Amino acid sequence: MNTSNVSKVVMLLALATSYVAIAAEGGVSDSDRIAQYREMISDGNPADFDEMAGEELWKKPGGPKNASLEKCDLGKGSGVVKGAYAEMPRYFKDTDRVQDLESRLMTCMNTLQGIPEEEIAAKPFSTEQKNSDISTLATYVVGQSKGIKMAVSVKHPKEKEAYEIGKRIFNYRAGPYDFSCSTCHATSGVRIRMQDLPNLNVAKDAQAAYTSWPAYRVSQGLTRSFEWRLNDCFRQQRFPEPKFASEATIALTMYSAVNANGAEYAGPGLKR
Amino acid sequence: MNAKLIFGMTITLSLATAMPVQADSKSPYLDAKTAAIIKRDFRDKGIAKADRVNQDELQVACSKYRDDMPDGTNDMPNRTKVNLEEKQLKSIKWPADGNFVGDWKAGEKLAQSGKGMTWSDKADEPAGGNCYNCHQLSSKEIAYGTIGPSLLNYAKKHGSREESERRAYGHIYNVKAYIACSNMPRFGSMGILSEAQIKDLVALLMDPESPVNK
Amino acid sequence: MGNPMKIRAAVKDGVTEVKILMQHEMETGLRKDADGNLVPACFITEVKAQHNGRTVLEAQFGQSVSKNPYLVFRFKGGVAGDKITISWVDNKGDTRSDETAISA
Numbered sequence: 001m002n003t004s005n006v007s008k009v010v011m012l013l014a015l016a017t018s019y020v021a022i023a024a025e026g027g028v029s030d031s032d033r034i035a036q037y038r039e040m041i042s043d044g045n046p047a048d049f050d051e052m053a054g055e056e057l058w059k060k061p062g063g064p065k066n067a068s069l070e071k072c073d074l075g076k077g078s079g080v081v082k083g084a085y086a087e088m089p090r091y092f093k094d095t096d097r098v099q100d101l102e103s104r105l106m107t108c109m110n111t112l113q114g115i116p117e118e119e120i121a122a123k124p125f126s127t128e129q130k131n132s133d134i135s136t137l138a139t140y141v142v143g144q145s146k147g148i149k150m151a152v153s154v155k156h157p158k159e160k161e162a163y164e165i166g167k168r169i170f171n172y173r174a175g176p177y178d179f180s181c182s183t184c185h186a187t188s189g190v191r192i193r194m195q196d197l198p199n200l201n202v203a204k205d206a207q208a209a210y211t212s213w214p215a216y217r218v219s220q221g222l223t224r225s226f227e228w229r230l231n232d233c234f235r236q237q238r239f240p241e242p243k244f245a246s247e248a249t250i251a252l253t254m255y256s257a258v259n260a261n262g263a264e265y266a267g268p269g270l271k272r
Numbered sequence: 273m274n275a276k277l278i279f280g281m282t283i284t285l286s287l288a289t290a291m292p293v294q295a296d297s298k299s300p301y302l303d304a305k306t307a308a309i310i311k312r313d314f315r316d317k318g319i320a321k322a323d324r325v326n327q328d329e330l331q332v333a334c335s336k337y338r339d340d341m342p343d344g345t346n347d348m349p350n351r352t353k354v355n356l357e358e359k360q361l362k363s364i365k366w367p368a369d370g371n372f373v374g375d376w377k378a379g380e381k382l383a384q385s386g387k388g389m390t391w392s393d394k395a396d397e398p399a400g401g402n403c404y405n406c407h408q409l410s411s412k413e414i415a416y417g418t419i420g421p422s423l424l425n426y427a428k429k430h431g432s433r434e435e436s437e438r439r440a441y442g443h444i445y446n447v448k449a450y451i452a453c454s455n456m457p458r459f460g461s462m463g464i465l466s467e468a469q470i471k472d473l474v475a476l477l478m479d480p481e482s483p484v485n486k
Numbered sequence: 487m488g489n490p491m492k493i494r495a496a497v498k499d500g501v502t503e504v505k506i507l508m509q510h511e512m513e514t515g516l517r518k519d520a521d522g523n524l525v526p527a528c529f530i531t532e533v534k535a536q537h538n539g540r541t542v543l544e545a546q547f548g549q550s551v552s553k554n555p556y557l558v559f560r561f562k563g564g565v566a567g568d569k570i571t572i573s574w575v576d577n578k579g580d581t582r583s584d585e586t587a588i589s590a
Contacts, residue, residue, distance in 0.1 A: 044507045044556030168306040173331045175324045176389050177457040192405045192417040221553035238389045241317035248313035
């Protein structure tokens, strides 16, 4: 009897407190509340597990050649992972083309481990049933650029060309709905339903968006790569599917990454 | 000599003030290369076939120019805009019975649905209107997008009843007849929604009993 | 045996804050897979935290807790170097235990 009275009192007090809290926060937007929530759970990003699993995959001998990826050159020299993602996509001399992280990982898995590229490209994204190796590896590599400033180069003519092509793909309207990337991502301060949309032509928005991918999606229980992000955007654009780590997705990544230059890389992120 | 000098100066200036690599922004070579890459790098998935990347005249023009930017950065030549809008207007099939208005309750359901035509949608599933993704409509729905204008109290804002109904029907059927490069899909002309469905959406906008007008 | 947890424990002004990230599917038993079959329930039922062998927290979990649960709690006491042990049991009897030392 006594106990139940006590708990009732506590309940009422709790309600009163939350009412005051809400009243005081009158000017706080939903986005700010989401930011507060992110801050609170920032030490609890399950992407950490994928970083750990990715590091294991990186170091473990595998493939027909039974070799590890420890000699993979991500642009800063053989085996250098630290800071590599903050400078990607970039031009690679050995393949004579611009590559994003996933494309480069595919090259390394192929040349060092002997895994056919088609086999890798057939399992590009993690699913509920099984994590994708290349996606998990990517989570490890990006984690090694945390806190490092984005500095993606457009000095090489092919890098500059990839950026220019990426910009054109960004504005390319097609499909039954006439959508392009720019339909949703070329205006500031707009949203779909309650989801705020970054204006990827503007440095501030592009930086916040790009540096938070790859990210663990709480609603999906999976860490999603940047290639996945682009893939799912095209789905919603009512486009056909972009081929994994193709020239089209690399160019679009280049456009997003260069626009994010100057910001500290902050991924892997945590999203709804 | 003078002309050359001025030309050189202009280039230097634009390089100094522009985004990292704006110099090639009007390059037919890169336009052609982009088109070839897009043709090669997209493939069929589910109902979304690879040929969806093929553009019609309007999509080509609206990938290059804008005419609906709220910040006034529109650069589409007026003649192009008028020409495109005239052609789009011709593709609107007006209701044979002269009636534009269906059932607002069916319209509200349609407006709520964001389904349709993605590679994860099924061919036999009818598409939704996707309206709330971008517009405020019913005063009761707070989860609305803001890419398009608010349509709250639509019936009171657009002239006489007959005019408003016709305007609403036309805009949903093919908005590009009015704004060549609008962000909104051409729901009728592209076969996304049927005539009856568009009438239900017109009812949502126009019916005095609809939550849009209450 | 379940997958490893990530545990962080730090003491400040005599209060120890423990942050635990668990790896677990947390299936409710109500969800259907792509073929329409029910996915069997699989979720953590109990979590226990010990400080140098003394239980400082016991929690009952259920289906409503998300995949890969994250739990933060504080307790009075604890000094740098003390051992924190976290263990969980799920409805299938699977269990996992990990430990860490409190940092300053």
